[in-house]
Amino acid sequence: MGxxxxxxxxxxxxxxxxxxxxxxxxxxxxxxxxxxEVLRPWEGDLPQELSHIKVAQCPPLPRPWDxxxxxxxxLARTQQLVCICADEALSAANLPDNIPHRFSHxxxxxATPQISPxxxxxxxTVCGMDRTEGYYAAYRRNPDAAPLDCxxxxxxxxxxxxxxxxxxxxGPSYLNxxxxxxxxxAIGAACDAIHCGKIDVALAGGVDALCRxxxxxxxxxxxxxxxxxxxxxxxxxxxxxxxxxxLLVLExxxxxxxxxxxxxxxxxxxxxxxxxWHVTKPDPEGxxxxxxxxRAIASAGxxxxxxxxxxxxxxxxxxxxxxxxxxxxxxxxxxxxxxPPTSSTKRLTGHTFAAAGAIEAAICLQALAHGVLPPNAGSxxxxxxxxxxxxxxxxxxPIQTAVSCNFAFGGNNTALxxxxxxxx
Amino acid sequence: xxxxxxxxxxxxxxxxFPRADTLAAALKPKSPAEASVKxxxxxxxxxxxxxxxxxxxxxxxxxxxxxxxxxxxxxxxQALHAEEFSSKQISFExxxxxxxxxxxxxxxxxxxxxxxxxxxxxYASPLSFTRSINSSLASxxxxxxxxxxxxxxxxxxxxPVAGPxxxxxxxxxxxxxxxVIVCWTDQTSPIAMDMCRQAVTKLHRPEFKRFLDGPCGYGxxxxxxxxxxxxxxxxVILDPQPTKAPVTRDEPWSMPLDFKPFATDNALxxxxxxxxxxxxxxxxxxxxxxxTAHHGQKRYLxxx
Numbered sequence: 001m002g003x004x005x006x007x008x009x010x011x012x013x014x015x016x017x018x019x020x021x022x023x024x025x026x027x028x029x030x031x032x033x034x035x036x037e038v039l040r041p042w043e044g045d046l047p048q049e050l051s052h053i054k055v056a057q058c059p060p061l062p063r064p065w066d067x068x069x070x071x072x073x074x075l076a077r078t079q080q081l082v083c084i085c086a087d088e089a090l091s092a093a094n095l096p097d098n099i100p101h102r103f104s105h106x107x108x109x110x111a112t113p114q115i116s117p118x119x120x121x122x123x124x125t126v127c128g129m130d131r132t133e134g135y136y137a138a139y140r141r142n143p144d145a146a147p148l149d150c151x152x153x154x155x156x157x158x159x160x161x162x163x164x165x166x167x168x169x170x171g172p173s174y175l176n177x178x179x180x181x182x183x184x185x186a187i188g189a190a191c192d193a194i195h196c197g198k199i200d201v202a203l204a205g206g207v208d209a210l211c212r213x214x215x216x217x218x219x220x221x222x223x224x225x226x227x228x229x230x231x232x233x234x235x236x237x238x239x240x241x242x243x244x245x246x247l248l249v250l251e252x253x254x255x256x257x258x259x260x261x262x263x264x265x266x267x268x269x270x271x272x273x274x275x276x277w278h279v280t281k282p283d284p285e286g287x288x289x290x291x292x293x294x295r296a297i298a299s300a301g302x303x304x305x306x307x308x309x310x311x312x313x314x315x316x317x318x319x320x321x322x323x324x325x326x327x328x329x330x331x332x333x334x335x336x337x338x339x340p341p342t343s344s345t346k347r348l349t350g351h352t353f354a355a356a357g358a359i360e361a362a363i364c365l366q367a368l369a370h371g372v373l374p375p376n377a378g379s380x381x382x383x384x385x386x387x388x389x390x391x392x393x394x395x396x397x398p399i400q401t402a403v404s405c406n407f408a409f410g411g412n413n414t415a416l417x418x419x420x421x422x423x424x
Numbered sequence: 425x426x427x428x429x430x431x432x433x434x435x436x437x438x439x440x441f442p443r444a445d446t447l448a449a450a451l452k453p454k455s456p457a458e459a460s461v462k463x464x465x466x467x468x469x470x471x472x473x474x475x476x477x478x479x480x481x482x483x484x485x486x487x488x489x490x491x492x493x494x495x496x497x498x499x500x501x502q503a504l505h506a507e508e509f510s511s512k513q514i515s516f517e518x519x520x521x522x523x524x525x526x527x528x529x530x531x532x533x534x535x536x537x538x539x540x541x542x543x544x545x546x547y548a549s550p551l552s553f554t555r556s557i558n559s560s561l562a563s564x565x566x567x568x569x570x571x572x573x574x575x576x577x578x579x580x581x582x583x584p585v586a587g588p589x590x591x592x593x594x595x596x597x598x599x600x601x602x603x604v605i606v607c608w609t610d611q612t613s614p615i616a617m618d619m620c621r622q623a624v625t626k627l628h629r630p631e632f633k634r635f636l637d638g639p640c641g642y643g644x645x646x647x648x649x650x651x652x653x654x655x656x657x658x659x660v661i662l663d664p665q666p667t668k669a670p671v672t673r674d675e676p677w678s679m680p681l682d683f684k685p686f687a688t689d690n691a692l693x694x695x696x697x698x699x700x701x702x703x704x705x706x707x708x709x710x711x712x713x714x715x716t717a718h719h720g721q722k723r724y725l726x727x728x
Binding site: 004005047048049050125127133136137139140143144146155156157160161170172173174175176177178179185189192193195196198212213216217218219220221222271272273274275276277278279280288408409410411412 | 427517521526528533534536537538540541544545546548549550553554556557558559560562563564566567569570571572573574575576577578579580582587590591593594595597598599600615618622721
């Protein structure tokens with residue numbers, strides 16, 4: 001692997017999270033640790049053949065007080081989800097007044113050299129597709145009578161624009177569309193921008209929302225489990241489609257320390273590598289997935305045996321789970337006792353695509369903060385070929401370090417390393 | 425040397441300029457006396473050699489891909505054939521790809537929506553679905569070229585040129601890779617153009633007006649960047665303005681980059697400015713580009 005440059009710890013000082021389990025980090029965490037079953041058929045418009053598929057849908061989204069109904073009702077669902085999460089994350093971070101955001105007293109002032117700009121690093125896959133679908137269905141009937149509000153949500157950058165305008169985030173902005181690793185990459189990119197000294201604070205994460213294209217598309221690939229996914233199970237039938245968002249407020253360690261912020265945890269390492277193997281399938285050997293995990297752990301200055309918990313990508317497809325288990329055993333050692341306790345939380349949140357990396361980062365941070373390992377829900381009979389130490393039910397165990405892995409279409413692989421303290 | 429990018433390869437494939445040298449030819453000084461051999465040899469090192477043709481393997485690979493993937497493949501292939509890049513012998517495990525597109529695989533998305541709405545989706549096309557995924561373009565490119573470093577598909581954000589260049593700087597500075605290919609690619613889409621027509625006429629969105637002004641172009645621009653080890657190494661060095669630094673300088677020569685629906689339009693302006701910088705080698709002043717986002721904020725880029 002060569003020399004891996006050290007990764008300066010990045011403090012996570014705020015967290016917003018919306019999943020099928022709840023619209024706050026606390027609600028989501030409670031649902032995840034109690035393995036609450038929330039899967040149900042989608043409430044949106046689907047043809048008969050798809051209407052039985054159970055998905056992980058978020059509860060009804062409350063409208064923020066400052067967004068009038070005439071605007072809120074025309075937003076894409078991804079935009080609504082990030083608004084809720086950004087409010088939660090920035091409010092929790094309690095950023096000082098010299099940082100412009102909508103919870104500070106100086107939020108209406110233009111950025112000046114004295115004011116630190118906040119970067120915004122987001123990821124999405126479906127963008128405003130729920131609105132575009134509606135537009136296109138009407139457009140097919142009569143192009144001139146299609147609802148134009150939907151057109152406003154057509155471009156992916158609209159998600160970013162709404163967030164940066166609403167929260168006065170004047171630093172660098174970044175929108176990643178690399179599907180299931182998108183938000184892990186967005187978090188990594190935010191850390192890089194902080195490391196390079198461009199910014200001190202960033203809002204980073206991802207969002208995806210249910211739409212007909214997503215459900216129909218994955219069904220056309222024949223990878224959807226109609227009754228819910230069973231990660232690492234012998235008879236795993238496929239993925240559960242979900243929606244959600246998570247946003248993290250990231251700060252340079254120095255910045256957080258100077259303002260006496262209490263970090264929820266730290267990001268200690270990040271790496272990405274690409275299989276260059278197949279557009280939809282992972283390389284069965286997982287060579288570059290393993291490289292991403294190893295590099296991330298090494299950049300944190302840790303050894304594999306120092307990792308206390310691993311949140312697996314664990315989509316519940318035959319190909320992903322087999323590759324991932326093989327990769328984990330190669331990185332952490334083939335002896336069962338050496339492997340870190342592992343769980344995939346996708347049965348509980350659904351596979352939220354571009355949001356998955358950020359949601360699972362939030363799960364790792366809460367596992368570190370609460371000293372509880374979340375369960376690998378859905379698996380009835382673990383696949384002996386995977387042979388992983390799966391967390392069958394939530395376990396109370398103080399942990400210091402955690403790794404989250406994500407893999408995506410096109411053989412994109414990422415890994416993030418977290419710790420409870422800056423030097424854990 | 426932090427926050428600077430050294431250009432080591434350039435590829436262009438657009439409806440107007442099918443190769444990088446065709447853009448260079450359009451920019452060349454009219455009088456032969458003005459052109460120095462040295463200047464042109466510097467440019468020649470950054471673009472594919474004379475007589476370059478895509479390989480038969482590349483041609484056969486792209487025959488089954490979307491048009492927008494063709495453009496990206498052609499441009500990346502040219503950049504990888506540049507002598508300057510070849511001489512560096514960088515491992516493809518240490519190479520990253522940052523791909524940016526305004527409309528991405530719009531045609532495939534529309535094709536999938538058609539198949540989804542037809543017959544209640546009974547014949548929804550998995551191929552169109554796979555291609556409709558924004559990152560499928562970059563995935564095809566890394567598979568074809570064997571790139572194993574980070575591969576990021578970015579959306580057309582406020583600064584389609586400065587944004588991905590700043591990301592390339594971070595990737596290199598944080599040692600995620602030793603070289604970064606930044607590729608901008610776009611295609612025309614009849615339905616997208618019609619939607620833009622409606623956006624201009626009914627929603628008063630002037631940034632889409634370009635679509636009404638004339639025929640739309642298509643294409644791709646690819647650039648390979650490495651770290652700047654020393655300012656004395658020569659070559660073309662790009663300096664995307666760090667966000668924190670206040671911009672106070674007076675630009676001796678500036679090229680405005682206005683927000684356009686196609687990211688590739690702005691990237692083509694950057695490529696032209698880079699070539700201009702080399703062709704005007706005896707002019708000591710750098711070229712400054714100013715990129716204005718649709719909300720009015722600016723980013724500055726210097727070509728040193």
